[in-house]
Amino acid sequence: MSGTTPIAKPTFSLQKYGIVLAFLGLCALVSLVCQIKVMQGVWPVNVFLTLNNLMLILHQISVNGVLAVGMTFVVISAGIDLSVGSVLAFSGMVAASFATRYTGVTVWSDTYMVLAPVTAALLGGALCGAVNGWIISRFRIQAFIATLGMLLAARGMTMAVTGGNPISALSPDFRWFGTGRLFGVVPVPVIILILVFAVAWVILNKTVFGRYVYAVGGNEKSARTSGINTRAVLMWVYVLAGFLSGLAGIILTAKTGSAQTAAGTSYELDAIAAVVIGGASLAGGVGRLTGTFFGALIIGVMNNGLDILGVESFYQLIIKGALIVIAVIIDSRRMSP
């Protein structure tokens, strides 16, 4: 048709990598403070900059990171999932009841001590997600309301599993998911975290489904006229979030060695924070998994750094709260012309 279209070369954009810079800046700041302590002779070494501490940070963010991956899909689809913390607790409880010899539901074999709890927890999580997705897509209920319902219901189900008691004395084979190390260095939860991010990244960026998630979140009506089965897309988004909550439940339960009825309380907020710091818009249609990854890392480094430096936990909360709001302000200013 009329005229030619020059194709601009992709330029290095500060906006796109802003989150990485923010992360590196934060690391630099924390190590600088630590280094000062070393120079003052307070510490023998810079404890922040050790391989062990790096692994510790990754280990610490593994649960939140896995939840945040599911949350990224949900937020891009213009939804929100408040139930991930409760679903995590429920799945953890289900897993634990299969992974211990004291609830009487288990088959007395070591393989089953691993297979049964993992399968049951993943299924349980996915099922909770399916209920969320079904309610949201079928009855056009706002995700906030539907998942708020699940937040309560799943917590109730968690208590119902054992009548409100925790489950401990888990099979050591099962606990490998939380405490094991590959090559003696890399904790198993870190491996899981990285695998989850990698697979999810491929799904979101390389598949038709991923494309549809962006479209449904950006404009559901246009997505529909473009031939997308928007209901099915929403359904699968929440199933995925529930499934990953189940996985996070496995990690947390295996890590701590017991399933508590109060596990995962308010974890949804950290997951949402990671996604939002990572640049996703709660209005939908915008967001990236790399952003979420760095969002989770930033939260992790901050927690870790403040811990190392001995900052009281109530100040940590204030700092974290400020960070989230500042991140969103920067993000919204970037968007407006």
Place this chain on the structure above:
Amino acid sequence: MSAPLLSMRTIRKSFGSVHALTDGNLELKRGEIHALCGGNGAGKSTILGILMGFTRPDGGDIQIEGQPVRFANAHQALTAGIAIVQQELSGVPQLSVAENIFLGAAPRRHGFVDFPTLNRHAEDLLARLGFDIDPRAMLGSLSVASQQLVEIAKALSRQDADILIFDEPTSALGERDTQRLFDVLRDLAAAGKGIIYVTHRLAEIFTIADTFTVFKDGATVATGRVADIHRERLIEHMIGGTIDGEYVKDNVPGTDPRLQLRALSRAPWFSKVDLTLHAGEILGIYGLVGSGRSQLLDTIYGLETPDEGDILVGGMPQRPGSVGAALRAGISYVTEDRARSGLVLCASVGANLSLSKVRFIQRLGFIDEAAEKAGILASIQRMGIKTPSPDQIVSNLSGGNQQKVVFGRCTAVAPKVLLLDEPTRGVDVGAKKEIYRFISEFAADGGAVLMVSSELEEIIGMSDRVLVLKQGRTVAEFPRDETTQKALMMAAV
């Protein structure tokens, strides 16, 4: 001689690497209707946005009656007496028509909105303008045309405004409403107001405007009195060349039925619609706002489920209410409202262009990226979309270019039947002809086209046959050699 009402000089604005305005000049006098012309992406909406304070210019001066001004936001511009009808619908869909018209200026009692008075004011205003709209209706439930009328009413409700701006106000309006708007504009001009009017319908310029300015690639290239210029010369300024004949039509309708509707009904929109669309045929549907045209297309495409009746594609009964089934049967649909149901505005041009297509170029759910990229570049070329790159966010494109993206997405899937609802809304003369060429070639290759349009010339210029819809019923059918503007309008009202 006194200073002009409005004078904008050497306005510049760039968005990153896109130079939207390089040398924008615009002058408006009291009592005149000034047509602002130019191709898609020429910078018309941008300069108007700068005047209104939506966008900050990089340079240039703006003067109102000789006084330099620079508005930081729309509120300041409104206070200074400038009102605008924006190109894209900007109302709040969840509020009533009356609330939208008086948004921010609602009458109050004891601090609360006085709804009876609000509705009465709105009713009076709409009646005075001759717009047939219920002030209590929710805006989002109205057709695009009615929403456009509401936006016009909103601008006209500002009686203190001296400068009124209309950015393509008639792109979805029919003949009757356009005439009513013109009557109002003439009265306003006679009362000494200045009016800036943007349109891609050239006939309107010669009907309503006194003076004109032409923009091309962000700069003013011509300005003068409409009486002193010919249509051809104006087009030459706009696109830098000439076009001979606006419509392209080389298809010959076949006899092979592609799409059949049998007594299709959906209350309260339409009832007992029968039609047969043949391969190679372009069938126009004409009707007034509210005649059920868009609802009929929605139903054929499966966005809505009919109450009764059958849809047959290529002789096979179609599952009602299923977009997936329609798409698989080769139906594609260019909807009327690109922002609301045509585009994912926050996504890139490329993602939008391939959105309908990705399902056909996948292996095990994975997108074939090479095929996708090639398809996107082909669409950009074919539709002549003016964008710095396929990664540009689609909402940053000019209105006409956004429309081309919708058209590009719908035609990328190699459809057999095209449903078109106002397909050239907001598209410039040059690109319009290319879209007509595309439609004609599509039909000549055996495709079937069902086209709804409020633009009489377009319907007459392109259709092999025209059906007239009135209050949800087909009331007349004209073969090509019997369609005249008069006959269509007589049948429609």
